[in-house]
Amino acid sequence: MDLVPRPLALTLGDPAGIGPDITLLAFQARLGETVPAFVLLGDPEVLAERSRLLGLSLKIEPVGDAREAIAAFGRALPVLPIAVPERVVAGQADSRAAPAVLGSIEQAVALTQSGATAAVVTNPISKASLYRAGFTFPGHTEFLAHLAGREPSDAVMMLAAGPLKVVPVTIHLPLKDVFGALSGALIVKTICITAQGLRRYFGIERPRIAVSGLNPHAGEGGSMGSEEIEMIAPAIAAAKAQGLDVTGPYPADTLFHAEARKTYDVAIAMYHDQGLIPFKTLAFNEGVNVTLGLPFIRTSPDHGTAFDIAGTGRANPRSLIEALRLAEKMHRNAEAQS
Amino acid sequence: MDLVPRPLALTLGDPAGIGPDITLLAFQARLGETVPAFVLLGDPEVLAERSRLLGLSLKIEPVGDAREAIAAFGRALPVLPIAVPERVVAGQADSRAAPAVLGSIEQAVALTQSGATAAVVTNPISKASLYRAGFTFPGHTEFLAHLAGREPSDAVMMLAAGPLKVVPVTIHLPLKDVFGALSGALIVKTICITAQGLRRYFGIERPRIAVSGLNPHAGEGGSMGSEEIEMIAPAIAAAKAQGLDVTGPYPADTLFHAEARKTYDVAIAMYHDQGLIPFKTLAFNEGVNVTLGLPFIRTSPDHGTAFDIAGTGRANPRSLIEALRLAEKMHRNAEAQS
Numbered sequence A, B: 001m002d003l004v005p006r007p008l009a010l011t012l013g014d015p016a017g018i019g020p021d022i023t024l025l026a027f028q029a030r031l032g033e034t035v036p037a038f039v040l041l042g043d044p045e046v047l048a049e050r051s052r053l054l055g056l057s058l059k060i061e062p063v064g065d066a067r068e069a070i071a072a073f074g075r076a077l078p079v080l081p082i083a084v085p086e087r088v089v090a091g092q093a094d095s096r097a098a099p100a101v102l103g104s105i106e107q108a109v110a111l112t113q114s115g116a117t118a119a120v121v122t123n124p125i126s127k128a129s130l131y132r133a134g135f136t137f138p139g140h141t142e143f144l145a146h147l148a149g150r151e152p153s154d155a156v157m158m159l160a161a162g163p164l165k166v167v168p169v170t171i172h173l174p175l176k177d178v179f180g181a182l183s184g185a186l187i188v189k190t191i192c193i194t195a196q197g198l199r200r201y202f203g204i205e206r207p208r209i210a211v212s213g214l215n216p217h218a219g220e221g222g223s224m225g226s227e228e229i230e231m232i233a234p235a236i237a238a239a240k241a242q243g244l245d246v247t248g249p250y251p252a253d254t255l256f257h258a259e260a261r262k263t264y265d266v267a268i269a270m271y272h273d274q275g276l277i278p279f280k281t282l283a284f285n286e287g288v289n290v291t292l293g294l295p296f297i298r299t300s301p302d303h304g305t306a307f308d309i310a311g312t313g314r315a316n317p318r319s320l321i322e323a324l325r326l327a328e329k330m331h332r333n334a335e336a337q338s
Helices: A019-029 A044-053 A068-072 A095-114 A127-132 A140-147 A175-181 A184-202 A225-239 A272-282 A317-338 B019-029 B044-053 B069-070 B095-114 B127-130 B140-147 B175-181 B186-202 B215-222 B226-241 B272-282 B318-337
Strands: A008-011 A039-040 A058-063 A077-081 A157-163 A162-168 A210-211 A244-248 A264-267 A287-293 A298-303 B008-011 B038-042 B058-064 B075-081 B158-162 B165-170 B206-212 B245-250 B266-269 B288-292 B296-303
Touching: A008 A095, A008 A317, A008 B318, A019 A039, A019 A044, A019 A077, A019 A317, A039 A044, A039 A095, A044 A058, A044 A077, A044 B215, A068 A077, A077 B215, A095 A127, A095 A140, A157 A184, A157 A272, A162 A184, A162 A272, A175 B175, A184 A210, A184 A225, A184 A264, A184 A287, A184 A317, A210 A225, A225 A244, A264 A272, A272 B215, A272 B272, A287 A317, A298 A317, A317 B175, A317 B318, B008 B095, B008 B318, B019 B038, B019 B318, B038 B044, B038 B095, B044 B058, B044 B075, B069 B075, B095 B127, B095 B140, B158 B186, B158 B272, B165 B186, B165 B272, B186 B206, B186 B226, B186 B288, B206 B226, B215 B245, B226 B245, B266 B272, B272 B318, B296 B318
Parallel strands: A008 A039, A039 A077, A058 A077, A162 A264, A210 A244, A210 A264, B008 B038, B038 B075, B058 B075, B165 B266, B206 B245, B206 B266
Antiparallel strands: A157 A162, A157 A287, A287 A298, B158 B165, B158 B288, B288 B296
């Protein structure tokens, strides 16, 4: 068990997006509901200015050490300072913030790996802004895998909302590139990392894993595509041979109605929209993006920077609050096992 | 207005599937809820035997003319006889039934085009069984287009459940064949047929049409696929130039949550699972498959033959009942306009 309580490390995300807004609103929400203590890694001035812009009167407290955040959290939003050199204007993407954005992620990983913080929770970043500043990773997840010294395919993205958990095997690719990216080995690896993650962080000893097909009607016996027969069914067999409770391939369109969802703990989808469409249809505001397979816990709200509503007061902190709660729950589950 | 009431023409579907079961159960349900009068085109003996197997005591009444069904419907299930030459065993696919299965569809179309019946409602067929008997159409919809003397692309499949309506531009193809099948012209044609159908049969004068992208995040400005920029956005512009209320391309994963669904009357998806996943996630039992673009009304339950539960009493007639009701409503809307 965790004898010394540790805060969650929350990254800044893009300072011109809604990250500061939802961070402030999640902090404020701790008065009415349970929000685990976190420390923001970012510019205190950005938070203070956004707080004024939103008409909130929240106290921002710079701290020198992450652990101070636990004591501070009752009275003020604790921030480990990382300065953004230029003035941030809500809604206006600015690549000059990139070093602070990336520094925040790097520090969250370092603090969590050192044990000073319990988990990494990330605010949304703007890939376009980071690319302009020379960032070369496809996204957050791959960057986190790199920081952990792992392969990109070691990091598995899972969407979670209460009992609903969905893992797409391939993610941010043009749809036509899915066919080259998908392989039996990648499906097996994704299934295994998912099973380990559910066991370690969700306390599900023997997760029931349902795997979708790729084609309409899961190929209907080969008449509408052969990937199910040639790749997905053998991958399922290989994962079963490792002792896992894996079934499929199922037609994706009949895998997500209420009755079907009772039959599994996690659904494995073959590509982004196949998993994200049902997930966001069912859990639009409260979904959490979880990264499994890394040597630390990472969660994130499952929405983007939403530049268009940054600073307007219209941002909804629900997904971030759920991401904070889930990170803390995953941490407790892992501690209980170690 | 329809001065002489006409029944709906209900096809037999595969006699070894659940078509007979749900036909009997839909007929029985007329006592407790509104089920419009229909005439089944099929073998009375198949119905009578399935009725005994299910422990129902329903009267089957052969009729000589479709219009007799209106008067008969109160006392018995009216059937225009088309004999299946071999004995039908529930759950056992048998290609020898193919001529009766296809004859039933042909007669339903002929009766509806002649004005003897109000609309075509089809029970599920087994494509595999029909293929073995030499059937060469990809499915029901293409066969109906052929019977109407139309091009396959004239027949547009729409899934409907209450206010939720979804139209996939491409349907029963391996996912990797979507890229070759999709074109700007096909998207525009599908949008136009959908708009005409919603106006004529659903009484929506100026339908709000939301079009999804093809790639994750609708391509995110070209960084995850170019079809949105090169094909879908121009198709939307072309449809708008015809005076239609069309918007998009939208990321498919944020198009189907409750708030988003309030903003449109119909969503156009680019491929089968993109439209069918959210539809069946939200409306698993009560969905109706509607064919637009043909010179007659056609609806169908949106499930298959379910050979595994034929004759067991476990088949759910809900989707067929909704298909019958929607066909009758579409008929009334069209009559009101003519």
